[in-house]
Amino acid sequence: MRFWETTAFRVWLIFGTIGLIVSIPLSVYFNNQQREILQNYTKNAFDLNAAIASSVIEQAIKDESLDGLGNYMSNIANHSEFVYIAIIENDEVFACFPKRYISEALIKNEDYIYSESNLNTDLISGKLVITASKIKDELILKKINEPFIYLIIISILSSIVLFALSLRFLSRPILKSTQIAKELGKQNYKVDIHLLQGKNEISVLNNSLYSLKENLIHYKKENDNYNEDLKKQRDEIFDSLNYAKIIQQSILPNEDVFYDFFESQFFLYKPRDVVSGDFYWAVPKNGMLFFALCDCTGHGVPGSLLSMIGYDALNYISSLEEINGSAVFMNKLNDFFIQSRAKGRMRFNDTMDMIMFMYEPKSKMFCFSGSKQKVMIIRNGEILEYDTDHLNLGDDFGVVNASFTKEILTLQDNDIIYLFTDGYVDQFGGALGKKLKYPRFRKLLLDVHEKPLNQQKKLLENYLESWRTENKEDPFHQLDDVSVIGFKV
Amino acid sequence: MRFSILTYLFLTVVFSSNAQNDWTNVKVLGNSVGFEKVNKADLKKIFLGNVSNWSNNVSAIIVLPSTRYSRADELTKTVMEKSHNLTRRFWLGLVFQGRANPPIYLDNNQKIIDYINANEGAIAVIIDNEQKQLKNELIIE
Numbered sequence: 050m051r052f053w054e055t056t057a058f059r060v061w062l063i064f065g066t067i068g069l070i071v072s073i074p075l076s077v078y079f080n081n082q083q084r085e086i087l088q089n090y091t092k093n094a095f096d097l098n099a100a101i102a103s104s105v106i107e108q109a110i111k112d113e114s115l116d117g118l119g120n121y122m123s124n125i126a127n128h129s130e131f132v133y134i135a136i137i138e139n140d141e142v143f144a145c146f147p148k149r150y151i152s153e154a155l156i157k158n159e160d161y162i163y164s165e166s167n168l169n170t171d172l173i174s175g176k177l178v179i180t181a182s183k184i185k186d187e188l189i190l191k192k193i194n195e196p197f198i199y200l201i202i203i204s205i206l207s208s209i210v211l212f213a214l215s216l217r218f219l220s221r222p223i224l225k226s227t228q229i230a231k232e233l234g235k236q237n238y239k240v241d242i243h244l245l246q247g248k249n250e251i252s253v254l255n256n257s258l259y260s261l262k263e264n265l266i267h268y269k270k271e272n273d274n275y276n277e278d279l280k281k282q283r284d285e286i287f288d289s290l291n292y293a294k295i296i297q298q299s300i301l302p303n304e305d306v307f308y309d310f311f312e313s314q315f316f317l318y319k320p321r322d323v324v325s326g327d328f329y330w331a332v333p334k335n336g337m338l339f340f341a342l343c344d345c346t347g348h349g350v351p352g353s354l355l356s357m358i359g360y361d362a363l364n365y366i367s368s369l370e371e372i373n374g375s376a377v378f379m380n381k382l383n384d385f386f387i388q389s390r391a392k393g394r395m396r397f398n399d400t401m402d403m404i405m406f407m408y409e410p411k412s413k414m415f416c417f418s419g420s421k422q423k424v425m426i427i428r429n430g431e432i433l434e435y436d437t438d439h440l441n442l443g444d445d446f447g448v449v450n451a452s453f454t455k456e457i458l459t460l461q462d463n464d465i466i467y468l469f470t471d472g473y474v475d476q477f478g479g480a481l482g483k484k485l486k487y488p489r490f491r492k493l494l495l496d497v498h499e500k501p502l503n504q505q506k507k508l509l510e511n512y513l514e515s516w517r518t519e520n521k522e523d524p525f526h527q528l529d530d531v532s533v534i535g536f537k538v
Numbered sequence: 539m540r541f542s543i544l545t546y547l548f549l550t551v552v553f554s555s556n557a558q559n560d561w562t563n564v565k566v567l568g569n570s571v572g573f574e575k576v577n578k579a580d581l582k583k584i585f586l587g588n589v590s591n592w593s594n595n596v597s598a599i600i601v602l603p604s605t606r607y608s609r610a611d612e613l614t615k616t617v618m619e620k621s622h623n624l625t626r627r628f629w630l631g632l633v634f635q636g637r638a639n640p641p642i643y644l645d646n647n648q649k650i651i652d653y654i655n656a657n658e659g660a661i662a663v664i665i666d667n668e669q670k671q672l673k674n675e676l677i678i679e
Contacts, residue, residue, distance in 0.1 A: 115633045115640030144631040
């Protein structure tokens with residue numbers, strides 16, 4: 050910081066400026082007053098002298114004795130306060146002292162103070178004029194004001210010294226304290242502070258900073274310990290989650306399961322967190338493929354735990370002999386959820402949206418049911434869209450006399466079946482921060498459906514990423530687990 | 539008629555000029571002034587304040603006739619070629635300017651004679667009809 054940026058300098062400047070603003074007009078005013086008083090005094094004194102001189106002359110003429118006048122002139126000759134003394138008669142100089150002649154300019158000189166007295170005798174009639182120089186008054190004035198000028202110079206010098214002292218004893222310690230505070234702000238606790246004696250503001254500030262530093266060191270130590278604990282806990286949690294992820298991924302079917310049923314397939318599986326509430330399941334049975342894509346309530350750890358229950362349920366239902374269609378499968382699954390809720394294994398709200406199909410590749414029979422999910426099939430460049438039942442798994446449909454239904458389709462070669470959870474279409478993004486929604490999704494599928502399925506997976510993934518991050522300054526996070534699965538017949 | 543007026547004017551001028559410069563009864567008195575003879579021009583200079591010290595280092599004291607002196611005007615016109623008032627004004631100016639010591643104004647011959655006799659360096663002019671020589675009388679050349 051430069052010295053002119055310090056508060057001390059600004060205070061000095063303000064007071065100095067105010068001092069000048071006040072003192073200059075006052076000085077001018079008092080100087081003028083002094084001048085006026087001095088000139089009045091001189092004028093009065095010279096008026097008196099003029100009166101005396103004219104009396105002396107009148108008396109001398111009356112008495113016909115010039116001795117008195119001679120003495121008077123001898124006396125005033127020794128006093129140099131006047132410029133000249135003259136007898137003016139009919140506007141002409143009759144006699145003048147000490148000059149023998151005076152010019153017209155001298156008679157009307159503005160630098161002089163004129164005092165005059167009438168002179169009326171039988172011998173001469175006119176006026177007697179004594180002049181004083183204003184310059185002499187100015188010199189006197191200067192002498193009078195000399196101490197004040199010295200006082201002003203001393204004041205200015207004193208204020209500069211005061212400023213230097215305040216810089217030394219106020220600004221610098223404050224700047225040093227500021228620097229220390231900055232260093233502490235940067236968590237540099239090695240900064241050097243010493244306790245100061247005394248109770249002045251600087252000492253109090255310094256000692257407060259000292260205490261602050263000590264406290265900060267203490268809190269930092271505590272904080273470091275907490276952080277270490279938290280890190281440990283976090284690492285443990287992440288280890289657990291990663292292990293859970295491995296477990297969860299282990300329940301997902303291998304791709305070779307599908308080789309006997311479809312020409313190709315892709316699985317776009319993007320959990321929002323480490324573990325997912327989405328999962329897909331497949332079991333070949335009796336020459337058919339049982340497949341399900343499930344979206345459990347919630348995401349992350351609760352979703353993944355629920356997915357494990359769902360997985361267990363799917364395995365159990367699929368092992369039952371009486372399963373001869375997707376609707377039976379779904380209704381059995383619903384019974385399982387009702388029983389689980391009744392046993393307290395699941396909460397009332399815990400459920401999963403899902404689509405389940407059974408596919409027989411020989412006949413290309415495609416039987417599917419679902420809970421609040423869609424199936425899209427692209428055939429010959431056209432999109433066929435099928436809704437499933439709007440029933441929640443785990444609800445008691447006996448009350449409303451409802452059950453899951455099935456739909457049976459005969460697929461054709463090159464048909465592409467698309468299954469998906471709502472994570473993709475509900476993702477916020479784009480320039481306006483809106484949901485992606487079905488129309489865009491349909492168009493996207495139509496755009497990419499002719500590509501090989503592994504490329505489709507990449508394109509769908511890229512589209513979702515660019516949609517989410519279109520607003521570069523404030524991109525959206527992934528809001529839900531995303532799963533899109535495609536099978537080519 | 540014209541002749542008689544011209545004659546009258548001529549006579550008036552002649553007589554009046556004679557009256558102004560009539561030194562017949564004018565006497566100069568001087569006490570210890572360092573000389574005994576003086577010419578009219580020097581006398582005029584002396585009485586116009588041009589001398590402050592005599593040659594014998596005695597201070598010059600100029601004595602002039604006052605307004606009460608009976609023939610003051612005639613005397614000053616003769617010696618200084620100025621009226622008595624002009625002489626007084628002249629001396630007032632001189633003293634005012636500090637160029638000369640103040641002169642002494644006296645009322646009559648006797649006072650003048652007495653003052654001259656009593657004061658060294660004093661000099662005066664008087665009109666005296668008496669033919670006898672006065673003490674301290676100087677010769678006018």
